[in-house]
Amino acid sequence: MRHVQGPPSVRPACTLPAARHPAPRRGSRGFTIVELLIAVVVVGVLAAVALPSFLDSIRKGRRAEAFAAISAVQQAQERFRGNNANYASTVSALTALGAVATSANGRYAISVANASATGYDIVADGTGSGQASDGTCAKLAVRAAGGVLTYASCAACTTFASGDFTAANRCWAR
16 A cells, blocks of 8 residues: 655544444343242242152162161071071071161161061061151061061051051052
């Protein structure tokens, strides 16, 4: 580009570029209080629906602890009966054979009742732990009588003899 130099009075004056003003904003960059309240309400409704289901799944998973403890007592009872005329009447008589009085994480207390030469009852009581809110599955039981196993559960009963146990319910997965 060729620069033409004219007389000093005709030279263009040195000008600064014009200052730019920011363009007015179109729409906001944040959330309104109404939008935030709607989001909080949606999260609250989802939590209210999902939390009970989540807690029920946790309780159901913890039942496996009772199943394992009951199974250990059943196996110990069969080993005990192989050497004795009757089944053991307490869990403490079976500890040397692998039975435990409480489940692995202590959520269930295990007890034996109605032991005889032909059968026994085993009860896993979760009412003293977080499993107390497990409804009709708070106590899980197995009755071995004449070679037949009966699985049952209840919310707050003591033995099969009380009649409070409900056989063949949803607590025992098969």
